[in-house]
Amino acid sequence: MPVTTELSARALLLDMDGTLVNSDAVVERCWRRWAARQGLDGDAAMRVVHGRQGHLSMAILLPDRPMEQNIEENRLMLAEETADTDGVVPVPGAPAFLASLAGLPHALVTSADEGLARVRMGAAALPLPPVLVTAESVGASKPDPEGFLKGAAALGFAPADCLAFEDSEAGIAAALAAGMQVVGIGPRAAAHAPTVQVDSLERVEVTAGADGTLTVRVG
Structure with a gap:
């Protein structure tokens, strides 16, 4: 049987390409x-x-x-x-995953610029998180942690209280350097030592406690 890992956080920081959107x-x-x-x-x-x-x-x-x-x-x-949006689709489980985050603190942290982020999320019919950290927001790209640190600050939480979702080597390195635990999404993530790796967002469940703590079950 699959092993389930349970992580706690106060906010979630989400990469886009390869994590939410298959581009x-x-x-x-x-x-x-x-x-x-x-x-x-x-x-x-x-x-x-x-x-x-x-x-x-x-x-x-x-x-x-x-x-x-x-x-x-x-x-x-x-x-x-x-x-070019031909073939841009949500990754498996992304629509239900994002729907489950409605009203919860979460941000998009992407190396795309804002125009590209909006186009790709729209092409995949996915809702934009309430906070966007895009290429224009930072002076240094992933694997530098600046984007994740800015995402945490924008949501009002310490980096250690945030959980990142990533698929790429550069993104995983950036989130770890920011002091965050990382859920690696998809096969590309497996080789880059995230905190935990899962093949699909279909295997991720997020619930919020009365005190605002988010429990993320992966497995």
Whole structure:
């Protein structure tokens, strides 16, 4: 029988791509085209791009290129990704999971800019959390913890009282560096040492106690 893990928190911080929204088809299309234009191996590029802001992925893949060029190309990449919603769907269990959080303290913490976040959540027919921490909100991208720290502050809780949901190496590292426990969602998360990993949000249940404590059962 599956083992159930029970975690406690006061607030939840949620990544978007790969955690709530399956946008892999768009990411693959856009980033493989970009990699081909640079003469890079597409598979190698895909191992880097998840979870980070695009200009930092570009900097890792092309370390000798000026950052100004990466920032400009990322602007174009964001426009391309925002215009392409073909295949953007909720991850299994995301609609019911977000519905269960209505009225509870939770925030979106994503490396996407606000426009892309709104488009992808809309394409997946998912409600936006009450607090958004997007690329414009931070000076440093995941794996830096700034986004998660800002999400906790916006909700009014200490980082240690927040539980993060993530799928990528960069995102899991960012949440752990912020001092939070992390629920890893999906197979991509398993290799990156989250506090607990689960194949699907269908296996996550959140209940609120009378004192506001959130009990998260994973398993």
